[in-house]
Amino acid sequence: MNPPPLWQASVPVFLRYLERLRRWLDLAQAHAPGPDAERLLGARLADDMNPLATQVVIAANFALRACHPLAGLPVPSPGEPGPGFDGLRALVDRVTAMVRELPQERFDGAESRLLESQAGDALxxxxxxEFLQHYALPNFFFHLTTAYAILRSRGVPIGKADFDGLHAYPPAGSDGAGAADERRAEELREIERSRLRALVDGDMPLARRLHAPQFQLVTPAGSAFTRDEYLGKIERGELRYLRWEPGAIEVRLQADSAVLRYQATLAFEPDSPFRCWHIDAYERIDGRWQVVWSQATAIKP
Structure with missing residues (x-):
């Protein structure tokens, strides 16, 4: 059964770009540690515009202001952000969870609803x-793009590939092949981290985009699963990752293929974490990286 059209047009879009926003905050904090963080959080594109921290908060809130009314529910409060980049990340995580928890069936018949929102002094x-297409999504992307532009203008090393997670570019300027390969390797590391977060969070639209149709998983016990078998188990709740934290990710690159290797801590039960080696094979398919093989080997104590 197909999901309701307004769920499909809203929830997966907001979830994807909230995830991108969270990644920008990681890059921004790495670029401006310590006392520099406060200056970056207070940076503006123009004197009469909101600073970076406020742009992040407003963008996140628009996900709630769009999705909950579409579901026929009042807009909840995500609470005030805590201090610094950690507080903003926690806010984005709370909003992401609140959007993800919305049942698809709440969007059935949403097209017949008349929705209201306060837009400055206007109602x-x-x-x-029209509320989604003409008002909510444009405002979400206005504040998202403004946050991106502030980071870019302050020297944070992000580009279009960081904005949507889909673009990739050939080497430019005089950086040399080594720098270009490292950019591609870091892109793959971020894609793998996004894949793991999608599996832990149960974000199936993102998970399906990152797993190739021919994907196969081999577990530490030697079982093999196709993409549909593996993701189906997660979607039905038969397989539930509570934790999947990767360590340093090594990348071996070829033209349109790559192998990633790392150790990770996983947990299916709250008090039973364990460690594994992971080897993942990626291929560039139809212009984007997708994982085709994944194999895990348990690390015995």
Whole structure:
């Protein structure tokens, strides 16, 4: 059964770009540690515009202001952000969880709803489809893009590939092949981290985008699963990752293929974490990286 159209047009989009926003915060904090962090959080594109921290908060809140009314529910409060980048990341995580928990069936018949929102001094009242397309999504991306532009203007090393997680570019300028390969390797590391977060969070739209149709998993016990078998178990709740934390990820690159290797801590039960070696084979398929093989080997104490 296909998901409701307004669920499909809203929830997966907001979840994907909240995940991108969270990644930008990681890059920003790495670029501006310690006392520099406060200066970056307070940076603005223009004197009469909100600073970076506020742009992040407003963007995250628009995900709630869009998805909950579409589901026929009041807009919840995610609470105030804590201090610094950690507080903003926690806020984005709370919003992400609140959006992900919305049942798809709440969006059945959403097209017939008339939705309202306060837009500055104006009251916006629109049919649900127009509310999403003409108001909620444009405002979400306005504040998201402004946050990106502030980071870019302050020297944070992000680009279009960081914005959508889909673009990739050939080497440019005089950086040399080594620097270009390292950029590609870091892109693959981030894709793998995104894949693991999607599996832990149960974000199936993102998980399906990152796993190739021919994907196969071999478990530490020697069982083999196809993509549909593996992701189906997660979607049905038969397989539930509570934790999957990768260590340093090594990358071996070829033209359109790569092998990733790392140790990770996993948990299926709250008090039973364990460690594994992971080897993942990626291929560039239709212009984007997808994992095709994954094998885990348990590390015995």
């Amino acid at each position: 916006v009242r629109l049919p649900a489809t």
